[in-house]
Amino acid sequence: MEPTAEIVIIGAGVIGCSTAYHLAKAGITDVTVFEMDQVGAGTSSKSASMLSMQFGRDPLLARMAQYSYGRYMDFEAELGSPIDFRKTGWISVAAGEAAANLRRHAEGLQSLGIPTELLTPDEVKYRYPELNTGDIELGTFGPDDGPFDPHMIMWGYVKKAAGMGVTFRQGEKATGLRIEAGRVTGVETGSGFIGTSTVVNAAGPWAAEIGRWAGVEIPLTNRTRTIVMTGPLPDIPADRPFVEDETVEWYFRPETGGVLMGMGNVPAKSPEAALDSEMVNKIVDHAVHRVPVLEKASLLTAWSGVRPLTADGRPIFGRLPGLDGLLLNCGWGGMGIIQAPAAGQLMAELVRDGRTSTFDTDGLLFSRFVEPH
Ligand SMILES: Cc1cc2nc3c(=O)[nH]c(=O)nc-3n(C[C@H](O)[C@H](O)[C@H](O)COP(=O)(O)OP(=O)(O)OC[C@H]3O[C@@H](n4cnc5c(N)ncnc54)[C@H](O)[C@@H]3O)c2cc1C
Secondary structure (H helix, E strand, C coil): CCCCCCCCCCCCCCCHHHHHHHHHCCCCEEEEEECCCCCCCCHHHHHCCECCCCCCHHHHHHHHHHHHHHHCCHHHHHHHHCCCCCCCCCEEEHHHHHHHHHHHHHHHHCCCCCCCCCCCCCHHHHHHHHCCCCCCEEEEEEEEECCCCHHHHHHHHHHHHHCCCCCEEEEEEEEEEEEEECCCEEECCCCCECCCEEEECCCHHHHHHHHHHHHHHCCCCCEEEEEEEEECCCCCCCCCCEEECCCCCCEEEEECCCEEEEEEEECCCCCCCCCCHHHHHHHHHHHHCCCCHHHHHCCHHHHHHEEECCCCCEEEEEEECCEEEEEEEEEECCCHHHHHHHHHHHHHHHHHHHCCCCCCCCCHCHHHCCCCC
């Protein structure tokens, strides 16, 4: 007899792992997760590992980040796994048009009750003496943000979900959907067919490929971002905040004795990112300008990852019109780790109740990209 599952999830990145856990928590444990590589091998292992409420540029996403932040603060109590969060804060700096945007953004966050201070360049310098603040006009500070460990998060979800009955099949690729009379009846995989009436597409930068099996073009705009890590650099204390230079979209934060820096918004040729060495040079050039002491740093390692973005910056969540049984939980762009608790909770509500209740997700539907007839 062919195997079956009530729900099949494609992808065990942070979104697939959170979805699996939240389904089990909602009482739906006949769930099989297919991961073509290993848990977290996709974009979720390439990130800057920041938990932030300063990130959301859109009120719905900012409120979802607030919700997810609260869930992360309870993560260890709820799941029994630590996430290694350190509340070091987030400073943004900007000049020119970017400064005007940053001010508007900060005021928006303040109106939602998200702690955000406006800083003069001198106040930025006081908080972060190693920064060159000569050419900045405005800074902001979010005290609650900081780095955490995406692997601990994913494995926390996996261990708890597996303990509740969810099956994780790593190293097994989903290769197609079986569709009969407008509804999903199963998934073809490298190791055979599995019958199911509900598939969750949590394939991150690969999500468009799964859509094509159903004849649907999921409008992801995958973009490559590069991270550079330096060797030990005692000049930058380990408790310094994350800093984003909004004018050029460059950021850095302390990491394992040195610093981690990131930059890049380059159209991705494929969901598998090769190292963008041109971007490594740009990152280093800007580093020396913004933080002159980084001139002394050695380059330890670098990698590029693919952010599965969308045209309006919102994820694509929920049902596909005209096809029963394929649910989307993708397009989480540059905030998938931050938003994973919300993404999983909302999908569990949709599956269990037929609608979401923690947030109204109508504005995240695939149909917003479809031209009205
Ligand atoms: C450089 C960089 C920095 C970032 N920094 C941050 C940050 O600080 N904070 C933050 O919140 N976010 C950050 N992000 C974004 C974040 O990493 C993503 O939003 C998040 O990881 C997306 O998770 P996902 O589960 O959707 O995708 P993924 O982690 O890519 O998971 C999808 C999984 O699906 C699997 N898969 C695909 N196709 C198939 C198939 N056919 N069969 C079986 N398995 C399949 C893949 O192997 C993969 O493991 C950053 C991203 C980058 C690139």
